[in-house]
Amino acid sequence: MTSTPVVDRRALVEQPLPGMWTRKNLVATLLGGALPLLLATLVVALPLLYMVLSSFKTVHEIVTLTPKLLPDHWAFTNYSEAMRNVPFGRIFLNSVMLTTVGSSIKVVLALLTAYALVFVRFPFKNVIFVLVLVALMVPSQVSILPNYVLIASMGGENTYWGILLPGLGTAFGTFLLRQHFKTLPTSMLEAAEVDGAGHWRRLWQIVVPVSGPSIATVALVTIVSEWNEYIWPLIITTDPNKMTLPVGLTLLASNESGPQGWGVMMAGSVLVILPVLVVFSMLQRYIVAGLTQGSLSN
Secondary structure (H helix, E strand, O other), X not given: OOOOOOOOHHHHHHOOXXXXXXXXXXXXXXXXXXXXXXXXXXXXXXXXXXXXXXXOOOHHHHOOOOOOOOOOOOOOHHHHHHHHHOOHHHHHHHHHHHHHHHHHHXXXXXXXXXXXXXXXXXOOHHHHHHHHHHHHHOOHHHHHHHHHHHHHXXXXXXXXXXXXXXXXXXXXXXXXXXXXXXXXXXXXXXXXXXXXXXXXXXXXXXXXXXXXXXXXXXXXXXHHHHHHOOXXXXXXXXXHHHOOXXXXXXXXXXXXXXXXXXXXXXXXXXXXXXXXHHHHHHHOHHHHHHHHHOOOOO
């Protein structure tokens, strides 16, 4: 006869079910996930929060031996002072216009280049892609002097086109879109080709509609980089009416030197960062999807 195995009912009751929170996995989750995420969030968010709150403080509340997080009296005098010392209205319009035009041209050029590298047959295509990767690895500061000599010789100082022209190519956007386009099924493009659709129609009616997250990711990165571009506009412009916001912030810093101008500088920094945060909050849900769409391709 075979003996029936004895089942320990107490062990079955005490054994945690799948997905059930226990002290061990709760501690592992807190130490391995929640706590590092909280610390990283505080490191990023606290300086921004202090900057925003300090923009509403008076000089005596900022320069003090007993600092406080919240201001005693909320005031907008720092913002009015920043607007009075620097033509922030004109500078803000310059940044909006240059960012809109520059990022739009960059995204379109990245789309056209990536489509050609994937779906158009022409010689030395791989060599061109290697050159794109080389451009992605070379720092932009290396080309500042040649660009300045070229643009200045063409009369581009203190002009909008002189600010835009050297940075219209985007190796990152081309690389990301090319990797994503390689994951698209070729059958739908072949079917469109059989129906008589040319490259232009295939790009805008087939490829672009199914590549929304990747295009949004390229657009977001391009907008942020264009808005925060500092060195080149600083070099090529001396007229305040042609400056962008980061350069205007430098002009404000030269006018508001010393601890007395820290509140005004905080207000100017908020004016520079706030539009980027708005754009990021609108497009951030596309970042992960856009960056992972082309990650499995060769």
